[in-house]
Amino acid sequence: MPALTWFPQQLVAFLEAVWSARTEPAAGLMAVERAAEALDAEIAAIVCPDRVVAVVGYPEGAVPVRELIVIAADGAHHELTVPGAGPCQAATVSLDYPPGAMFVLARAGPDGGLRHDEASLLRGMARVTSMAMRTQRLLDDERAGREESDRQATENARLLTELTQRQARLTELAGEQAALRRVATLVAAQAAADRIFAAVAEEAGRILQADMGAVAKFGPEGCFTVLALWANPGLDFPFPVGEQVRLEEGSLSARVLRSGRPSRLDTYVAATGRLAAIRDRLGLRSMIGAPIMVGGRVWGLVTVGVLSSRPEALPAGSEQRLADFTELLATAVSNAQAHSELTASRARIVVTADETRRRIERNLHDGIQQRLVTLALTLRAVRDAGQQDHADLLAAMSQAGDELVSILDELREISRGVHPAILSQGGLGPALRSLARRASVPTVLDIEEFGRLPQPLEVAAYYVVSEALTNAAKHANATVVHVNIGVKDTTLRLGIDDDGDGGADPARGSGIIGLIDRVDALGGKLTLRSPPGEGTSLVIELPLDPGYSS
């Protein structure tokens, strides 16, 4: 075919092929392959001063990169030896792009050198190749930029999501921390156990965005007692707080007790007991419970629940959050409970002791006093009998003597720690005045008017003053004691100051420990200040409502 028609036809076909490549490397490979096909060449390559961009004709992994770079740099015609194909005549044409690149073409055989028209075609192909590769490079860069931009946008979206999730989690954690702090503050202030339980029920319910929260304690014989209950404002939630309820098989409480692990109840369990009836009436859709572990034993549980009017059950992971919360609370809760129990126990001790004293008082009045009256009457009758037989008189005297010994024995038996009658009859003010009068150290009283107080308080205050006066006389060598007492708001305040030696130390076994116990038992507070040589100052504060029921 005449070169005149052959040349443009080949160039057009080459151009069509190379421009169909989608990337710069693909365009390079396409160019060398199509040039080799068009010119029946064994080798075609695009060679830069430092690398081979594209090449065909050598076995895989056996491209003589250095030889090709040398030939490309020289630019002159060379002979290339291709294993298996023999010597090839190499021609080179420079490319506008990539920078410094050469198009190398080598054909086997004695007439392997390019004819004039073929060399022209190669130059044309080189121009097309440069343009196509440069364009592809721009497109590649643009594509890479777009991909990078897409990647960054995706990354930003991911980071934003992560940040939002972290912020939400932080808010949650902050909520949980605040809740814990509120409960911890209550515990530190030694608030009443009921208040702490109520706080725990409410905080747990609120943190998990539930409709109700409760704290319950497991009792003996398969029962539990709901200690506190919180429900979303506006919800009528009649649960038997304080009442012992029997555990039912399959109930959340039973599962928590048995497993000692958090548990969930998402579906309605067909049960027929009291709990099921309550749950049915309330329409609880989803409940979770976590155990309160005290001393390695399941002491109770904290439970939260949502109503069936909610579209979704409590979310996954709620168990762990409740468990974390409960675990942190367990210590506080058990401390509060232990404290509450101790206080109640001490109160009971005091009440028992005081009751004993009242019984002794009655015994004295009803027993010994009556016997003494009887004895006096007997003796008066003996006297009035006048000239009686000496033997009869002796017998009567002997009987009276025996009766006196018997009364003395009984009196000795019950004489310790008797309620002064004046305290139970006249109240704290007159009793303290009587005490001050009998004291061996001059005592100045300053008593506000406040009427009668609950008996345990009056008894405690009386004995505190009594013990303090005894201490002042026996240990402190005081010359005067000032006692002031008054009621402010809901607290009875008692101050006792002496001018003695000071240096009183509860640890050294003074009677102060007994005072501390007594004050503690009533939920009160005792402050002792006794620097050596500066006298002793006691301040006692007793709540008017001691927080226990006898």
Add this chain to the structure above:
Amino acid sequence: MPPDRWFAVGTGDASADDAGRRAADAALLHDDAKLLIVFCSPAGNLRDLIGQVRSRSGGVPLIGCSTAGEITTDGPRDGSVVVTALGGDGFVIGTAAAAGASGDLRGAGARAARCLPSPASHPHRVLLLLTDGLASDQDEIIRGAYSVLGAGVPMVGGCAGDGLKMRKTFQFHGGRVLTGSVVAAGIASTGPLGIGVQHGWRAIGEPMLVTRSSTNWVDSLDDRPALDVFLERLGADSGQFRPEDLPALALLHPLGISRHSGEEQVRFITAADFTRRSLFSTAQVPQGSLVCLMEADTSAVLAATTVACYASVAALGGSIPLGMLAFDCVARRGVLGQEGIEKEIHGLADAAGGAPLAGFYSYGEIARTHGLRGLHNYTLVLLSVA
């Protein structure tokens, strides 16, 4: 003691129950076979047939494909099985199959090419490729294989046929019967291997510019619907022309893509879209190419056969051929007619000098000896094994 290299062919009637066994027994002259090559008619139970061959050859590497007619020393056949065995320590063989090749023809070509062994003691090498004759762009297979082998290793082979049904061709590898695949045998030999290629077609009329094409579809020639231009050039009335008459006409008039050497690269038109007025070729016709309509006559085709034979045997450098493999375009069968192809086969047998001949009528021929191009149509490709 068996010879260092041997080449034997066995044949059988594919419809016979024991065709595979009989052909294998005839080919397995000695017990040191290194490669079996099976060409057979697509009719019948191919899995059973390959199983029969394997029952005789055991684990000897096997490749093969379905055909549009088989070739042996005795002449052209249809409905037969031809088993060729290469044996002896003079051959070192590797085989490969790239299944599901249609999605990545270049990758399939590269994978197939990697089977070629390269022992220093066996310096003569060739890659034998058998491909799916209905795959879209067979040039990509050649490019893929070339990227692995480079210019130093020639390729030969053919595109599998299906008796001109143009529906599905089969390739064999080991005991497997594949479709849409490339199978290959890398042959390294102590003896020379000679390749001959020739078609004998000539251009008629003025060249035409391919103004629109995509892969195998030629949509327009000189900016007019390709089918209309094609029919007009051949004197047919494009308005009255019946689609069922196209294969016979197209078979005798392929497209020739102009080459700088003056020898056209022939492209076989196998179908047309009468709505879009497009032509379909088994190989790519690049947009921007100049193409001619081509024709041939019996004498030109037979003259080409002679040239191919001469080139193939001459490439042996004086060695005597042990056998010859032929990949002959099915369209040449159409041009030559029964008498012509018998004459052609006898010519081949003579050129082989009494050595056995095996081959098949193909949908495309592969011969790459020089440059990168390796896919042909309407061509006879011969591999002489010395």
